Amino acid sequence: MKVQLKQSGGFMGMLKECTLDTHALEPEEADTIRDSVNRTDWNQADQNSGRSRDGYHYYLLVEDQQQTYSAEYTDQTLPESLKPLIAILKRYLKAGRF
Amino acid sequence: MCNQAHRHSIHCIVPPYMTDQLVRSSNPDIRDRALATLKISAAFRAERKFAQSFPSLMVYALSAEQGKNRVIYDARQTDNLMKAIVRKEGEPAGDDEAVNEAYEYSGDTYDFFEKLFQRNSLDDKGMTLISTVHVAESDYRGGYVPMSNAFWNGELMAYGDGDGIIFNRFTQSLDVVGHELTHGVQSFTSNLNYYGQPGALNEHFSDVFGILIRQWKTQERAETANWTIGSEVLVPAETRRGIRDMLNPGKAYVDDPDLGTDPQPGHMNDLYTGPYDNNGVHINSGIPNRVFALVATELGGNAWEVAGRIWYDTLLQLTNSSQFNDCARLTIQNAGSLFGEAEKKVVQNAWKTVGLTL
Ligand SMILES: [Zn+2]
Numbered sequence: 001m002k003v004q005l006k007q008s009g010g011f012m013g014m015l016k017e018c019t020l021d022t023h024a025l026e027p028e029e030a031d032t033i034r035d036s037v038n039r040t041d042w043n044q045a046d047q048n049s050g051r052s053r054d055g056y057h058y059y060l061l062v063e064d065q066q067q068t069y070s071a072e073y074t075d076q077t078l079p080e081s082l083k084p085l086i087a088i089l090k091r092y093l094k095a096g097r098f
Numbered sequence: 099m100c101n102q103a104h105r106h107s108i109h110c111i112v113p114p115y116m117t118d119q120l121v122r123s124s125n126p127d128i129r130d131r132a133l134a135t136l137k138i139s140a141a142f143r144a145e146r147k148f149a150q151s152f153p154s155l156m157v158y159a160l161s162a163e164q165g166k167n168r169v170i171y172d173a174r175q176t177d178n179l180m181k182a183i184v185r186k187e188g189e190p191a192g193d194d195e196a197v198n199e200a201y202e203y204s205g206d207t208y209d210f211f212e213k214l215f216q217r218n219s220l221d222d223k224g225m226t227l228i229s230t231v232h233v234a235e236s237d238y239r240g241g242y243v244p245m246s247n248a249f250w251n252g253e254l255m256a257y258g259d260g261d262g263i264i265f266n267r268f269t270q271s272l273d274v275v276g277h278e279l280t281h282g283v284q285s286f287t288s289n290l291n292y293y294g295q296p297g298a299l300n301e302h303f304s305d306v307f308g309i310l311i312r313q314w315k316t317q318e319r320a321e322t323a324n325w326t327i328g329s330e331v332l333v334p335a336e337t338r339r340g341i342r343d344m345l346n347p348g349k350a351y352v353d354d355p356d357l358g359t360d361p362q363p364g365h366m367n368d369l370y371t372g373p374y375d376n377n378g379v380h381i382n383s384g385i386p387n388r389v390f391a392l393v394a395t396e397l398g399g400n401a402w403e404v405a406g407r408i409w410y411d412t413l414l415q416l417t418n419s420s421q422f423n424d425c426a427r428l429t430i431q432n433a434g435s436l437f438g439e440a441e442k443k444v445v446q447n448a449w450k451t452v453g454l455t456l
Contacts, residue, residue, distance in 0.1 A: 006374065010247045011274065011328070012341050013301075013380020014357065032238050049292055049376070051252030053281040053300070057376065075249075084238035095358035098372060098381065 003033060005089040006059040006096065009049075009074075016093035029088050036085035037062050037069070044079065045071035052076055058086060166208045166219075170197050171230040171254075175242050179230045179256055196269045200229035200257060203275035210276070210311045211283065214402060215410050220282035227279065228254035231269055248274055250281040264333055264356045271330040272315060274341075277308030288416035295421045297379035302386040302425075303413050305344060310402045320394040320401040326350060345391040347384030364388045366422075366453030385452050386425060392448040393429075397441065404441060408432045426454050 004019040022030040049055055055075040060082070062069040073079070078086060170185040172194070184197050191198045204227040211217040219225040233256045234242035245258025248268035255278040257268040268274050281304050284290060290300040305327055313323050326340030327350075338351035347362035362384030363369060369385065370378035390409060394401035412428045426449040434442035449456070 008374035013375050015374050054249040087236060087238040098361045098370060098374060
């Protein structure tokens with residue numbers, strides 16, 4: 001499974017990104033990511049930041065053999081099911097270019 | 099305990115014995131007791147759910163009638179923004195630098211808006227300034243990592259301690275604290291939409307008043323002032339001087355191994371039109387930021403007196419969908435009506451420099 005995260009916003013307004021293949025990860029991380037993906041209702045994506053300012057925006061792309069999912073969230077709308085996945089991917093983020 | 103099924107019941111939030119008169123009492127002893135009760139009550143243990151569901155009511159519950167009223171929470175390296183109250187208005191400083199900074203700098207921000215613009219807190223009605231320090235982000239194993247960010251959640255300011263490698267704690271910078279609180283002021287005034295040009299103006303006004311609060315406190319003159327936002331927040335390195343540079347957008351950090359290069363444009367020709375960062379709210383703010391810094395340095399003296407006044411009046415006149423040219427038109431108009439032809443010309447020229455001619 002291939003997962004890509006682009007994170008923008010924050011006080012700094014930086015774009016950060018990473019693309020990972022779960023095969024290259026520790027089994028615990030790979031399992032957590034697969035579980036996150038399977039538990040998520042991908043039709044519920046919401047990019048509203050409400051009244052919050054300087055929070056993060058997340059752009060997710062997930063590809064496996066059967067399906068491709070893409071969705072955009074904010075800190076306010078990120079579903080519980082995706083929080084472990086985002087927490088893992090955040091550790092791999094590097095500065096991206098706009 | 100509150101749950102989804104009965105969370106709309108007011109009794110689930112505020113115990114019947116604690117009326118809002120108590121928490122809003124002008125008698126500090128009564129107010130403190132009411133706040134302490136609120137803190138330990140069963141309802142308050144459900145505060146996160148409540149704060150998400152009824153944010154404005156939460157702030158109302160903690161509001162003072164008038165004057166400066168600060169409350170500092172310690173998230174204790176969790177993402178619970180209301181974990182524990184560690185300092186309230188009038189209490190002495192302690193050993194925790196982040197608590198002291200949040201308390202002192204939110205007080206400076208209150209004083210700035212009150213003394214210069216006769217504004218009584220964010221809502222102009224004495225709203226309590228709530229800050230939460232030591233905010234962390236959850237990891238996937240049930241633990242937490244320090245947050246490298248500061249944000250306004252619509253009700254309070256939240257500050258992380260940074261990773262210690264690139265970012266220091268965010269409370270260290272007065273202009274960052276002023277920036278976050280100005281988001282609060284904006285939510286009660288122009289309430290600029292957080293997307294595209296209105297969003298970039300929202301970020302711009304937060305940077306403007308963030309930096310003015312610092313210049314005012316340290317009595318920096320515009321010509322020689324430091325126009326960099328958040329320099330204290332970054333662990334020093336040759337490739338980075340701050341988070342944004344208002345006078346020289348795009349130059350706050352260059353070829354930094356961790357941060358890359360500051361993406362802010364300083365001219366309309368380079369306006370970012372892509373989707374990220376809400377269509378570039380922290381990116382395109384570089385354009386009006388440069389206008390403000392050009393106006394202030396050209397006029398000289400104390401930036402908060404002339405340029406600050408023009409921008410404050412403009413903030414009150416803008417609407418949630420205002421664009422850069424609305425901001426340009428109003429700042430030019432306000433410069434003329436508040437000060438005179440010379441000041442109007444300076445503002446007009448600055449907008450022209452960034453490619454906006456009306
Ligand atoms: Zn901001």
